[in-house]
Amino acid sequence: MTIMLILLFPLFLAILNIVFKSGRLSKLTLLLHPVVLLTGLTYIYSGYDHRQLEYFAVDSTNILFLFLLGAIYLPVSFASMVFFKKENIKEKEVVFYDLMMILFVFAMTGAILSTHLGMFWVFIELTTLASAPLIYFEKRKGSLEATWKYVFICSVSIALAFIGIIFFTLAGKNINSLFFADLVSKADELSPFWLKFAFPFILAGFGTKAGLAPMHAWLPDAHSEAPAPVSALLSGMLLNSAFLGIMRVDNVMTAAGLDSYSKPLLGLSGFLSIFVCAVYILKVKNYKRMLAYSSIENMGIIAIGFSLGKGGIFAAMLHLAGHSFAKTAFFLTSGNIVVLYGTKLIENVKGILVKNPKVGWTWIVSFLMITAIPPSPLFVSEFMIVFELINEEKYFQAVIFFLCVTIIIFGMGKVVIKLCSGEPSEHSTGEDITFIDILPQVVLIIILIIAGINMPDFFYALIQGVKI
Amino acid sequence: MKDFLLILFGLTMVYLALTSRYKAYIQMIGVQGLILFLLVISDYESLDLSSIIFLSFETLFFKALLIPFLLFTVLKKSPVTRDSGADIPQFYSIVVETMIFIAGFWIASWSSSLHTDIKPLFFGISIATILTALFIIVTRKRILTHVMGYMILENSIFLLSLSIASEMPFVVNLGVLLDIFIAVFVFGLFVVRIQSTFDDMTIDQLSNLRD
Secondary structure, three states: OHHHHHHHHHHHHHHHHHHHHOOOHHHHHHHHHHHHHHHHHHHHHHHOOOOOOOEEEEOOOOOHHHHHHHHHHHHHHHHHHHHHHHOOOHHHHOOOOOOOHHHHHHHHHHHHHHEEEHHHHHHHHHHHHHHHHHHHHOOOOOHHHHHHHHHHHHHHHHHHHHHHHHHHHOOOOOOOEEEEEHHHHHHOOOOHHHHHHHHHHHHHHHHHHOOOOOOOOOHHHHHHOOOOOHHHHHHHHHHHHHHHHHHHHHHHHHOOHHHHHHHHHHHHHHHHHHHHHHHHHHHOOOEEEEEHHHHHHHHHHHHHHHOOOHHHHHHHHHHHHHHHHHHHHHHHHHHHHHHHOOOOOOHHHOOOHOOOHHHHHHHHOOOOOOOOOOOOOHHHHHHHHHHHHHOOOOOHHHHHHHHHHHHHHHHHHHHHHHHHOOOOOOOEEEEEEEEHHHHHHHHHHHHHHHHHHHOHHHHHHHHHHHOO | OOHHHHHHHHHHHHHHHHHOHHHHHHHHHHHHHHHHHHHHOOOOOOOOOHHHHHHHHHHHHHHHHHHHHHHHHHHOOOOOOOOOOOOOOOOHHHHHHHHHHHHHHHHHHHHHHOOOOOOHHHHHHHHHHHHHHHHHHOOOOEHHHHHHHHHHHHHHHHHHHHOOOOHHHHHHHHHHHHHEEEEEEEEHHHHHHHHHHHHOOOOHHHOOOOO
């Protein structure tokens, strides 16, 4: 039962950490977890184990998300080691960090594997529970504020999603099941009236966690205050996991013939997201917040792609995968800059290229990747989305899309160049960054470039497999 | 009897939308818990025994006793006794609250004309109370009021989920999980910690992170 292994192994590791409380062991478990996750997934994907659990299953859709989770988690674990070393964190706190990280990934794994709407909801709730202590990890006033906002906004959103689930239950009174498969196969028995009631609540509820505007308020705060590896995991994977829920529910809406109702709502939220990002990115003062706004933008682009129906799904999934890699690399590099300069304020940082060319160049290449400059695979996905918009004669939307994306590239480019050029500022911690410290993000960027130039068949098949 | 309880639940919401004293908030949250307990008991015919025991425990012990008790403990440590900084004057609160109730009942009667299987009073009161709770969260300024607003939101969602308890007990149990989740979080971690970090708990102080 490989699925059971994938799901329960982190709990075993968590118990080990709770019992032994050893820093060395906890670091080992944090590295072991992604390895086991990826190995198990490869085993399932190769077709050796077809057995599924009732509430948890691997299908052609969530396998992409699971592989992404493993692929992001491994470099993030490495980067966490660097973080511990540089920040001189006490052993007790290292154990706590590793424990919460493992539980956070456990919650995301559970959510992605869920075949049941209620179960999905429970695990999304669990992600808040597990990630909040990680956001508060540095215990500053700012991180407390960010954590409070995160917990409160996400709690309200999870309550809204619950209202959506109640309406879903009312819609399916005859079916009396909340399994996604049942809901899709018996979609014609669902009451369209209650489905229409339910969808906005589900969209608002899970959309908050996915970072879609106008429910994005928690995101810049949480991402900027959390330690860099945590921000990377939040941005690279948590947003995707929540988006999967929206995709599953939208799939039910489509099966019930209500896609003309759900898709425009999702598209609207997507356009609002890129608009919000375009407005705020020009006046942002903290470079980690800038990355957070970029996450809102990219989730918006994914939502737009997905809302275009069959023509946009491939592009949306390609964008989702590319964004996870690029944003993880970008956030991890921002962590290196914090180590070098000891500040997150844009005005206090300059001259990275002189101070540490390795970090400087990683920062610039990450920027090129995230803003969809070729050979980034995001270029392909954004191109496909615009193409599809024009194909469907949505010229106005295509113009808005172009305009917002251009403003965002300009806003981010300005900051990236400002940080890199000139003589190094006086702000300095005296710490240095070696090649080992930037290795995780370099690997991620190399994978991205390869995927952008000549996509491996395996990667293509994963994205193509998403059938929703 | 059931209708009477539902109307009583609605009245607690009207009071909540108007008052600014924390004591009154907490008392009303407790009363709501008690009403929910009575509603569960009065529904004994359609529920099985284990659900009844579980839900009675949840409403009576958790909602009517434990949460008000914890809130009172927090209140005792806090120097302020009322939420002074609502964004809008009280008169408008009354107007908005009335509108919310009208909207709730309008939605209920509209949907029951299309679907005979829902109970308009149940549905209307639930919708109106959910909206009121969101209204309280949006307009009040103190963090403690936000927490209480959230408790009220949970109570109203629980009320809504009771309307489908007989068909889908699973969903109601999920709602119970939501309660436990927030209690652990809000009390265990944040109210205590935020109180020691920020002296006077208004959200004005929680606005250092912005662009």
